[in-house]
Amino acid sequence: MLTIRKQTTDTGVTPQQLNREGELLFERGELESALEKFVHAYELDPDEPETCNNLAVCLWQNGEPAQALLLLSRAIERNPHEQSYIINGGQILCSVGKFAEAEGLYQSHLNDHPDDAVVRGYLQQTRDQARVPVTAPATVCAAASQGEVTRDFSFADITLADIPDELRTALDKGSEPETELQAQWQRDGVLLLEKFLPDDLIECYSELRARLKQPGGWRCPAPYLYYDQIKEIGLYKELTAMYEHLMGNPMGMHLNLTGWVSTERKWHQDRYLNPSPVGNHYVAVWMALGDIHPDSGPFEFVRGSHRWPSMEQDLLLRHYPAEMRLRDSWPTETQYDVHRICEEEMARRGSQVEQLLAKKGDVLIWHANLMHRGSKPNVPGTPRKALICHYSSINHRVDMPAKKLFQGRWGSGWYFDLTVAMSDEERI
């Protein structure tokens, strides 16, 4: 449980700055670090409504709705006309089943702002949510059960035991492996390839990355669009060949996680984070750019869990207010609930968790449905020099039509030519 201290020491940083930094961290899913910033801002000025609001959202995510509500009521008291505080307050109230209070909050705001269509939408939805069970969207398999809006769901509630054949690769469908590597992939859903990356390729990327003075890496999720050094390593010829060998399709890169500290992303599978037509035609790789220290929050996984039922975005999101799916931050906002059900499932199955204590140059490739996480560091801030890249089959990623073939010094491979901005401050 988090206790909030009032502190008077001033380090020159303002609550506004801390709030901006915390918001960026929150958007990137780094909840703990965001929380630290907001707590610091609160220590400097506990009456600043923006701080109270931000801290409240974090505490809610941390499973502390009562504290969150106290803070939000203070934010609303200080700035009663701020729409986002009203919406956050209403959502927290709904999440703990206090629908009448949420309605009251929305209604009193609407008395002052009768034209606020957004809050009116929330009010309507709260009424619906309080009374009517939510039905599954048409795209969800007919077999999916109809559930109530409640965050008390189980792994079985949001997973499909069988995904359609076209969403599975040949090896997933049980085709006979032709090599030992394919057999391992089919059995384990994870492949560790030791000393796979050449030192000079690691140096080429590390020299670039070291120039960025942000432990969390680029906030831009696709920095490969800006730097060939990332294309060189992410599309290294041996990797490209390995993906095609395992997946049966050419794979295109579209996401990089470039932090040199753990992401602290909670337990999950990756497939549900992507549009459903991508299915299992998706792969991710963890590259060790140095030896990984056990205190740094190593990558953890459950071997063979790719054969467990598969989490489904639609089945998950129906347990939240309808507009959740419109928010880019839904994966972050739902990750604690996902974590809980994954841990429950792992306990039910008596699963063994493995930790990747990789050495420099090792790579680990994992399946879209493998249960994994970036663990919490034993010693916060311990460096974890890694690069994580994600890829989808160029024949299945219909939402990313533009793709290009990169030809570099260390080989060639596909990447998706996305339009993703990078702020000036992180251009190096």
Ligand SMILES: O=C(O)CCC(=O)C(=O)O
């Ligand atoms: O930080 C990690 O090790 C895992 C991150 C992760 O879940 C992912 O890249 O899909």
Ligand SMILES: [Fe+2]
């Ligand atoms: Fe992941």
